[in-house]
Amino acid sequence: MKKERKEIYLDKNENPYEPSKNIIKELENFDIESFRLFPNYSAKELDLAMANNLNIDKDNIISVNGMYEAFYSILNSFDNRKILLQEPYRDLYKNILEYSKISFETIKMKDDYNIDLDAFKKIKKSIIITSNPNAETGLYIENIEKYINNNNIYVLDESYISFAWDSAVRLIEKYNNIVIIYSIAHSHSLSGLNINFLISNKINIDKFSNIRQKYGINKLSETIAIASINDKETVLKNISSIVLERDKMETLLSKEGFLVLPSKTNFLLIKHPNKSSKYIYDELKKNSIFVKNYDESNVLKDFLRVTISDSKTNTILLKALYNIIN
Structure with a gap:
């Protein structure tokens, strides 16, 4: 039975729609006896499924257990290089590097909040x-x-690329210094699996494969992920619904006076000229609506990040925001 939640969580960019029903069919046919045995060192069937999905060679991709393992595999494969985080960056990047006691520097963002590619x-x-x-x-x-030049290694986190359609995966055949971190959490409604993929040229993939943990993806997770990846119809339907809601929310929030950055993800970054982000965050919290806010040291401290949900939930958020700013 689906558990009803009174609180509305719009702070983690989770997909509001159910994952593929093909998962249920696969689990019903799952070989329980196989639990006696360890999984494969690497989830080769999962890697092949995603390779086919992205139309790349199976030697250009491996699955890893979350972002921590993705970073660990990449950063331990290249020696004597400075680590640079491009602002604005995910708190998770900083947390992983600090936990691993790896020093890093930052590249400042531009005044319009864009990445400074120059x-x-x-x-x-x-x-x-x-x-x-x-x-x-x-x-x-x-x-x-x-x-992109030959002097650096470029790590591109494409966790939200499914909502933008145009991936840099096409560049891996052209450049041997690009590593893409791919995700099915947000696009396939599978945040609970915590599975990521590393995509690069074969030499890099071999390096990552030697470093990553063995048995990293368990049998159930692999079965669930493959079933969802192969159900392109459901995934496309859910992504399209989110994109439509995102564009609608951007228009409606702009009409209410919010500055809304143009998004190609499943969330919006917003701020209001007359109400502080802290005030709006606290008022939403009183209404049991949780969005992401930023501390005073963050370059995005004036903003709130709001996950795009289904139409009903988005309407509740809009009404709450309207009451707060008026």
């Missing part, structure tokens, strides 16, 4: 970590290829 030209022998669409602002980089 800064890339001056950097040498570094690992540049960024996201596209940006995982905090929702802004999409249209021309990132122009700023």
Whole structure:
């Protein structure tokens, strides 16, 4: 039975729609006896399913257990390079690096909250970590290829690329210094699996494969993920619904006076000229609506990040925001 929640959580960018019903069919036919045995060292069937889905070679992709393992595999594969985080960046990046006791520097964002791609030209022998669409602002980089050179390793977090349609996966055959972190959490309603994919040229993938943990993806997770990946119809339907709601919300929030950054994700970054983000956050919280806010040290401290949900939930949020600002 589905558990009803009184609170509305719009702070983690979770997909509001159910994942593929094909998952149920696969689990009903799951070989219980196989639980006696360890899973494969690597989830090769899952890697193949996603490779086919993205129309890339199976040697260009491996699955990993979440963002921590993704970072660990990448950063331990390239020696003697400075680590640079491109603002605005996910708190998770910083948390992983600090936990791992890895030092890093930041590349400042532009005044319009966009990534400063021009800064890339001056950097040498570094690992540049960024996201596209940006995982905090929702802004999409249209021309990132122009700023790629042979001096650096470029790590592109494409966790939200399914909502923007145009992935940099097409560049991995052209450049051997691009690593893409891909996700099915937000697009396939599978945040609970915590599965990511690393996509790059075969030499890099072999390096990552030697470093990542063995048995990283369990049998149930692999079965569930494959069933969902192969159900393209459900995934496309859910993504399309979110995109339609996102564009509608952007229009309605703008009419209410909010500054809304143009998003290519499943969330919106918003701020109001007359009400502080802290005030709006606290008032929403009183209404049991939770969105993401930023602390005073963050470059996005004046904003709130709001997950796009289904139409009913979005309407509740809009009414609450209307009452708060009026």
